[in-house]
Amino acid sequence: MKQNHTGILYIGLIAAMMGYGIAMPVLPFYITGMGGTGIHYGLLIACYGIMQLLFAPVWGSLSDAWGRKPVLLLGMAGLSAAMVLLALSTELWMLYAAQLLSGTLSSAMLPASQAYISDSTSSSERAGAMGKIGGSVGIGIILGPGIGGLLASEHLSTPFFAASIFCALTCVLIFILLPESLKPEDRHAPESLRILQLQGLKSMLFSAAGYGLAAVFLAILAQTMFSSIYGLYVMQRFGYGPEQVGYIMTVMAFIYALSQGLIAGPLNRKFRETTVIPAALFGTSVGFIMMIAAESFIAVLLSVSFFILMNSLLKPTSLSWISKHAGSSQGKAMGIAESSMSIGRTVGPLCAGLIFDVNIFAPFIVGSAVLAAASAAMLALRKPLTAEAWDTKD
Numbered sequence: 001m002k003q004n005h006t007g008i009l010y011i012g013l014i015a016a017m018m019g020y021g022i023a024m025p026v027l028p029f030y031i032t033g034m035g036g037t038g039i040h041y042g043l044l045i046a047c048y049g050i051m052q053l054l055f056a057p058v059w060g061s062l063s064d065a066w067g068r069k070p071v072l073l074l075g076m077a078g079l080s081a082a083m084v085l086l087a088l089s090t091e092l093w094m095l096y097a098a099q100l101l102s103g104t105l106s107s108a109m110l111p112a113s114q115a116y117i118s119d120s121t122s123s124s125e126r127a128g129a130m131g132k133i134g135g136s137v138g139i140g141i142i143l144g145p146g147i148g149g150l151l152a153s154e155h156l157s158t159p160f161f162a163a164s165i166f167c168a169l170t171c172v173l174i175f176i177l178l179p180e181s182l183k184p185e186d187r188h189a190p191e192s193l194r195i196l197q198l199q200g201l202k203s204m205l206f207s208a209a210g211y212g213l214a215a216v217f218l219a220i221l222a223q224t225m226f227s228s229i230y231g232l233y234v235m236q237r238f239g240y241g242p243e244q245v246g247y248i249m250t251v252m253a254f255i256y257a258l259s260q261g262l263i264a265g266p267l268n269r270k271f272r273e274t275t276v277i278p279a280a281l282f283g284t285s286v287g288f289i290m291m292i293a294a295e296s297f298i299a300v301l302l303s304v305s306f307f308i309l310m311n312s313l314l315k316p317t318s319l320s321w322i323s324k325h326a327g328s329s330q331g332k333a334m335g336i337a338e339s340s341m342s343i344g345r346t347v348g349p350l351c352a353g354l355i356f357d358v359n360i361f362a363p364f365i366v367g368s369a370v371l372a373a374a375s376a377a378m379l380a381l382r383k384p385l386t387a388e389a390w391d392t393k394d
Contacts, residue, residue: 006120006129008178009072009113010136015170016076016109017140022148022163028231028245030156034092039357044099045228045349051103053346056338059108063115065187067180071112073171078105080167087160107338114334118323119181128265130316130323136257148246209333211381212321213340215277218374219314220344222284225367226291226307228349229356234300236360244297248304255305259312267313273321274382276313281375283310288368292361315341 031041063071082102089095113133121129148159234240234248267276287307294303322337355362 006117006132008173009116010132012072012076012170012174012178013113013133013136014140015173016079016167017136018147018166022151022159022166026148026152026156026159028235029152029241030086030089031092031095032232032235033156034090034095036092036095037357039353040092041228041232041349041353043350043353044095045224045353046346047096047099048103048345050342050346051100052107053339053342055104056107056111056342057336060111060115060334060336060338063108063112063182067182067187068112068116068119069174069178069180071108072116072174072178075106075109075112076167076171076174078102078108080164080171082106083160083164083167087157087164107342111334111338114319114323114337116181118334128268128316130264130319132260132265133316140253150243150246209322211277211378212273212318213337215281215378216315216318216322216337217340217344218281218371219284219311219318220341221348222288222367222371223311224345224348225352225363226288226311229352229363230291230304232356233360233363238297238300248300251301252304252308255308256312259309260316264313264316268317268320273317274378276317278375278379278382280310280313280317281371281378284314285368285371285375287311288364288371292364 028041031044036044059071059075079102082098082105085098085101086095089098110133114130117129117133147162151158151162230248231245234245238244240248284307287303287310290303290306291300294300319334319337322333351366352363355366
């Protein structure tokens with residue numbers, strides 16, 4: 001029964017992310033049409049990350065008190081509303097307002113989804129189930145960009161309206177079909193609802209869960225350094241338009257879904273998280289360099305595929321580690337993990353946008369250097385002082 005329930009959650013996430021994916025190949029052209037540059041694109045993505053940083057812990061804690069389903073519905077509805085605002089935007093400031101709203105409300109979605117999975121799976125199943133969340137996101141984004149590229153030929157705002165419809169349909173699907181996973185007797189009032197839980201973030205960082213928290217930050221940092229400027233990068237370097245960007249993102253999302261849905265779980269059952277994380281960080285570093293070296297369309301697709309394959313292993317592995325060390329407050333832990341990812345979503349686009357305007361290759365070079373150093377550091381942390389506190393996979 002639990003598997004059927006989580007299956008409904010995965011289907012809901014596919015539908016929601018299909019809506020998000022429709023908008024992805026269009027946004028760079030939407031922004032440049034309003035006079036924006038690399039730094040504006042970076043700031044827009046960072047606005048979303050900042051709101052997630054502030055509010056994800058709140059929604060995660062509230063899901064421990066209210067249950068997962070109401071918080072999921074709020075997140076889906078927020079994403080739908082934000083897409084409408086993006087479609088209606090005619091100036092840059094309106095795009096910023098839409099991103100702020102989107103980050104505030106849609107930040108409820110992933111902590112609640114991850115906590116739902118934590119409620120519904122055993123410790124040994126968790127990495128695979130977390131990977132299926134990522135796989136569901138990837139499948140939705142596979143279907144979205146191609147549709148978005150076609151719809152943009154009519155008008156650049158059309159994909160955003162279509163995305164809003166997909167997200168609204170997801171709300172209906174979740175409301176009707178998804179049962180609540182958190183029993184009333186397991187709910188508890190949050191200790192606090194501060195919008196920025198720096199103390200909780202700091203406390204978790206210096207606990208056994210900190211290894212996963214650092215890793216998931218690095219995963220999202222790399223992912224957003226790539227995604228926040230790649231559309232502009234191929235537009236400037238190769239002259240690609242929305243259709244080519246849509247094809248690239250479709251291949252990227254297919255690899256992401258394949259990796260998280262089918263590879264992450266078995267890989268984490270075979271190897272420890274402390275083996276997978278350093279290896280995936282190093283592979284992601286190599287992927288950045290491969291993207292600079294790519295000159296043909298086929299080479300572009302291969303380099304992006306390798307980068308995404310390596311990067312996509314990091315998030316489910318890290319979240320599984322965090323969940324194993326979170327105790328009973330799974331919602332709060334996933335909210336704090338989402339805050340860590342939100343810092344990555346803020347720092348990555350800002351850094352990439354700033355240095356992209358100086359040199360279009362700079363974000364890839366800096367990203368590669370940071371991840372190579374992080375891989376070495378995470379490898380060194382494999383043997384902590386007390387093995388029992390850090391490794392539960394014996």
